[in-house]
Amino acid sequence: LFIDHPLAAGQPVPLASAQAHYLSGVMRLKPGDAIAVFNGRDGEWAAQIEQAGKRGGSLQIAERTAPQRDPPDLWLIFAPIKKARTDFIVEKAAEMGAARILPVQTDFTNSERIRQDRLQAHAVEAAEQCGGTYVPQVEDLQPLSRLLDGWDARRRILWADEAAAGPAATLADLPAGPWAILIGPEGGFSDSERARLRGMDSVSRVSLGPRILRADTAAVAALTLWQAELGD
Ligand code: SAM
Numbered sequence: 001l002f003i004d005h006p007l008a009a010g011q012p013v014p015l016a017s018a019q020a021h022y023l024s025g026v027m028r029l030k031p032g033d034a035i036a037v038f039n040g041r042d043g044e045w046a047a048q049i050e051q052a053g054k055r056g057g058s059l060q061i062a063e064r065t066a067p068q069r070d071p072p073d074l075w076l077i078f079a080p081i082k083k084a085r086t087d088f089i090v091e092k093a094a095e096m097g098a099a100r101i102l103p104v105q106t107d108f109t110n111s112e113r114i115r116q117d118r119l120q121a122h123a124v125e126a127a128e129q130c131g132g133t134y135v136p137q138v139e140d141l142q143p144l145s146r147l148l149d150g151w152d153a154r155r156r157i158l159w160a161d162e163a164a165a166g167p168a169a170t171l172a173d174l175p176a177g178p179w180a181i182l183i184g185p186e187g188g189f190s191d192s193e194r195a196r197l198r199g200m201d202s203v204s205r206v207s208l209g210p211r212i213l214r215a216d217t218a219a220v221a222a223l224t225l226w227q228a229e230l231g232d
Helices: 017-026 083-095 116-129 144-149 191-198 215-229
Strands: 012-015 034-038 044-053 056-066 074-078 100-105 156-160 179-183 203-206
Touching (some): 017 044, 074 083, 074 215, 083 100, 083 116, 100 116, 144 191, 156 215, 191 203
Parallel strands (some): 074 100, 156 203
Antiparallel strands (some): 034 044
């Protein structure tokens, strides 16, 4: 369970009402039951439920069971698509260890709005489900052009480009990272965006194979390729 609170042995920690309700109503846990918690900074801790009900509750923190594990230094930049598929991208990126998730508006972006708080909550749930000790940061929607204007060239952009043709790329041949994977919207990037990306020294275009993948599939495929070849 993710707890946004400092964790230390012997300390009580308050539970928000939604979390307390989840533990008692959904998980059917009772006072005295054990649970593993993390706060994204201090590793994983064993805790005991003191009380949990509809109006809130508290935990008693016991001992640290695993050290803090930092995320791989990987970012994902993507153009939001339909709500459910945007949720899917954020969830899978969090499961696959992206440290920072950056939704961007592009010339052909399908969705002009996101609910950053909802997406951040999906990232928390994904981190809880895969046993991580950190939660990726989901940024607010921003224009791709603004992101590129301020881009620090020390981080390289792995641009998944369906026009890069040929078999899926071998990332081991690329210059050293850290990396930010870039996935375009359903309609792809516009000519001016493509020209801009092609002109940037910090960008490497890569193929994910000869088929045109849906943006959500492409995000998972690129994250998998990165994890298989460069990840930890
Ligand atoms: N422009 C395309 C079109 O309408 O024909 C489709 C874009 S595709 C549905 C969405 C995004 O997924 C692309 O912008 C790209 O980032 C990524 N993508 C899809 N298939 C890919 C492939 N085979 N190799 C690399 N990237 C791919």
